[in-house]
Amino acid sequence: MRFELTTDQRDFAASLESLLAAADTVSVARAWADGDHAPGRRLWERLAEQGVTMLATDATPVEVCIAFEALGRHAVPGPWVESAAYLPMALGREVEGIGTVAAPRALDADVADEVYVVVDGALHAATPGAAHVSVHRGRHLFDVTPGEAVDHGDLAAADDLAILATAAQLLGAGERVLADAVTYVKQRKQFGREIGSYQAIKHALADVRIALDFARPLVFGAALAPTPRSVSAAKVACADAAYLASRTGLQVHGAIGYTQEFDLSVWITKIRALVTAWGTPAEHRARILDSLVGA
Amino acid sequence: MDLQLSESELAFQAEARAWLAENVPAEPLPSLDTAEGFELHRAWEAKLSAARWSVVSWPETYHGRGASLVEWVIFEEEYYRAGAPLRVGQNGIFLLSPILFEHGTQEQQDRFLPSMATGEKVWAQCWSEPEAGSDLASLKSTARRVSTGPTTGESGWVLNGQKIWCSRAALAHWGFGLFRSDPEAQKHAGLTYFLFPLDAPGVTVRPIAQLDGEAGFAEVFFDDVFVPDTDVLGAPGDGWRVAMSTAGNERGLSLRSPGRFTAAADRLLALYDDTADGPNRTAATEAVVDAWIKAEAYRLYTWGTVSKLKDGGDIGAAGSVNKVWWSELDVALHETALDLLGPDAELESRWLDGYTFSLSGPIYAGTNEIQRNIIAERILGLPREPKGQQR
Numbered sequence: 001m002r003f004e005l006t007t008d009q010r011d012f013a014a015s016l017e018s019l020l021a022a023a024d025t026v027s028v029a030r031a032w033a034d035g036d037h038a039p040g041r042r043l044w045e046r047l048a049e050q051g052v053t054m055l056a057t058d059a060t061p062v063e064v065c066i067a068f069e070a071l072g073r074h075a076v077p078g079p080w081v082e083s084a085a086y087l088p089m090a091l092g093r094e095v096e097g098i099g100t101v102a103a104p105r106a107l108d109a110d111v112a113d114e115v116y117v118v119v120d121g122a123l124h125a126a127t128p129g130a131a132h133v134s135v136h137r138g139r140h141l142f143d144v145t146p147g148e149a150v151d152h153g154d155l156a157a158a159d160d161l162a163i164l165a166t167a168a169q170l171l172g173a174g175e176r177v178l179a180d181a182v183t184y185v186k187q188r189k190q191f192g193r194e195i196g197s198y199q200a201i202k203h204a205l206a207d208v209r210i211a212l213d214f215a216r217p218l219v220f221g222a223a224l225a226p227t228p229r230s231v232s233a234a235k236v237a238c239a240d241a242a243y244l245a246s247r248t249g250l251q252v253h254g255a256i257g258y259t260q261e262f263d264l265s266v267w268i269t270k271i272r273a274l275v276t277a278w279g280t281p282a283e284h285r286a287r288i289l290d291s292l293v294g295a
Numbered sequence: 296m297d298l299q300l301s302e303s304e305l306a307f308q309a310e311a312r313a314w315l316a317e318n319v320p321a322e323p324l325p326s327l328d329t330a331e332g333f334e335l336h337r338a339w340e341a342k343l344s345a346a347r348w349s350v351v352s353w354p355e356t357y358h359g360r361g362a363s364l365v366e367w368v369i370f371e372e373e374y375y376r377a378g379a380p381l382r383v384g385q386n387g388i389f390l391l392s393p394i395l396f397e398h399g400t401q402e403q404q405d406r407f408l409p410s411m412a413t414g415e416k417v418w419a420q421c422w423s424e425p426e427a428g429s430d431l432a433s434l435k436s437t438a439r440r441v442s443t444g445p446t447t448g449e450s451g452w453v454l455n456g457q458k459i460w461c462s463r464a465a466l467a468h469w470g471f472g473l474f475r476s477d478p479e480a481q482k483h484a485g486l487t488y489f490l491f492p493l494d495a496p497g498v499t500v501r502p503i504a505q506l507d508g509e510a511g512f513a514e515v516f517f518d519d520v521f522v523p524d525t526d527v528l529g530a531p532g533d534g535w536r537v538a539m540s541t542a543g544n545e546r547g548l549s550l551r552s553p554g555r556f557t558a559a560a561d562r563l564l565a566l567y568d569d570t571a572d573g574p575n576r577t578a579a580t581e582a583v584v585d586a587w588i589k590a591e592a593y594r595l596y597t598w599g600t601v602s603k604l605k606d607g608g609d610i611g612a613a614g615s616v617n618k619v620w621w622s623e624l625d626v627a628l629h630e631t632a633l634d635l636l637g638p639d640a641e642l643e644s645r646w647l648d649g650y651t652f653s654l655s656g657p658i659y660a661g662t663n664e665i666q667r668n669i670i671a672e673r674i675l676g677l678p679r680e681p682k683g684q685q686r
Binding site for chain 1: 296297298299300301304365564567568580581583584585587588589591592593595596598599601602603605606613616619620664666667668670671672674675676677678679680681
């Protein structure tokens with residue numbers, strides 16, 4: 001019984017953190033949103049060199065969660081869940097380059113080297129069609145047309161890892177919004193005091209701290225024993241906690257938080273998109289209930 | 296990183312489960328805040344203690360098993376899963392004993408711990424005063440130094456003042472609380488931690504009926520109550536620091552272990568399963584799932600806490616995160632049960648008892664507003680709020 005990251009796992013988290021903190025990821029995300037994928041591809045390659053794209057096949061879900069928390073904390077753009085969590089499990093191999101899969105639309109299919117869709121429980125290659133605009137401008141979503149069926153592994157397990165990776169990404173995004181909100185309310189003064197000294201602000205941010213603290217163990221508990229129930233619980237809790245972080249973060253920033261220019265907008269919109277990505281909260285709650293009370 | 300129990304932990308779990316299955320009363324005992332229920336709960340404590348299950352984490356010399364923190368959490372999970380009675384001795388066992396082990400003299404440990412373990416002596420906590428609730432350190436009850444006591448001639452202290460909302464005091468034997476021993480010292484300084492028998496000359500206990508009509512707490516009046524030096528816990532004047540180690544325990548792990556909530560969440564799921572289809576069931580569905588998720592989160596979170604403590608870490612302000620979580624979970628879980636019961640929700644039932652009790656959770660052991668201040672200031676590092684006039 002040791003429900004804490006090992007030294008190696010902490011070191012891995014720290015190395016990703018230092019890479020991403022120095023990579024100006026917000027600019028990368030903004031360029032990606034504007035259709036300039038070059039900085040995002042360079043960052044993708046650097047993360048692949050760190051092993052992020054091979055974690056699903058060569059490491060454990062714990063390492064996958066560590067990586068996705070970091071990707072969420074730094075708002076790294078691209079179809080990471082699809083390419084580094086779902087497809088390696090579905091195909092039984094690391095994706096060379098960038099891959100994506102329709103769930104139900106294919107994220108960033110215009111950038112992907114490989115595009116897939118699941119039809120009647122079987123994996124098919126797919127061709128991207130019409131594009132859709134997301135609340136998060138960095139998420140370009142495409143309809144797809146199924147092509148040839150391809151060999152595949154356990155798609156349910158692939159789905160569960162994608163759900164868990166999305167949960168971890170939400171956890172990282174929520175932590176980032178809380179950290180930035182705390183920094184802001186310590187600086188911003190109104191009525192002659194830092195607004196962070198007012199209880200209305202303190203209690204709202206304390207509630208975010210509490211929600212994130214109790215979402216985290218569900219993520220790593222599910223990573224140690226991934227089941228439909230455990231990954232759905234992680235996704236529900238992380239979506240709730242990150243969404244609370246985004247609403248609270250926006251509120252304590254006031255009007256400046258409501259601008260596209262201010263970087264908070266990158267996380268607020270990303271969290272909103274991820275709340276319903278890879279299964280809505282209602283779908284995940286239904287899955288949990290089914291597992292607990294039977295039919 | 297792993298959630299595996301060792302062979303010896305699994306054996307401990309099996310032993311606890313088997314004993315509880317054999318010995319937990321089939322019918323719930325009457326409320327421990329009635330005279331009859333109090334005695335039956337004490338008898339249960341004696342039975343637990345005889346089999347060395349009442350204080351598993353204590354050393355064997357004091358009726359414990361020297362169980363590890365992991366084993367303690369396992370025992371709690373099994374205890375509540377088995378539907379065993381509430382612990383009438385919890386103020387002493389979970390709140391006072393950690394302080395006695397840390398700050399008590401050998402003589403105090405030998406004198407107080409055994410009777411606490413067997414349920415022979417039940418303890419009441421006496422913190423609040425009419426004008427000192429959340430702002431506990433503004434308390435006014437006094438302790439005056441005397442060189443000779445009224446009967447034995449030994450030196451000690453004379454207590455005067457009033458405590459209120461003293462849990463278990465209506466029926467308990469001993470109390471613990473803070474008194475102002477140095478009127479000149481600043482607010483948090485000059486407080487001393489005392490232990491006193493509730494039948495001592497000068498002590499008057501006036502029970503207070505709680506929301507459910509039962510006398511779960513009481514007012515306690517002190518009129519020149521003599522307490523010998525041997526019943527001072529920690530150093531005179533050091534009471535605030537000594538008491539705050541209890542506060543951490545109460546908010547943190549020891550008062551409300553996750554087993555209580557995982558067991559309640561399981562019962563809630565069974566209730567949901569037994570509830571006929573209809574609007575009450577439909578409307579409660581999301582809350583039923585969320586209660587299960589939150590209890591599971593608390594279970595896993597606790598394993599994280601245990602892992603930190605095993606490595607020599609400290610709960611610290613995280614105890615406040617814990618307290619807000621379990622107290623709000625307890626209310627939500629019982630509200631959901633009442634929602635499922637529909638028009639029967641108002642009728643006497645175990646769920647209704649649990650609901651009424653849960654409403655006190657966000658208030659006792661430091662209100663959740665105080666906990667959120669602690670989280671904001673000590674964990675998030677936000678600036679302290681300007682305080683009103685200090686004494």
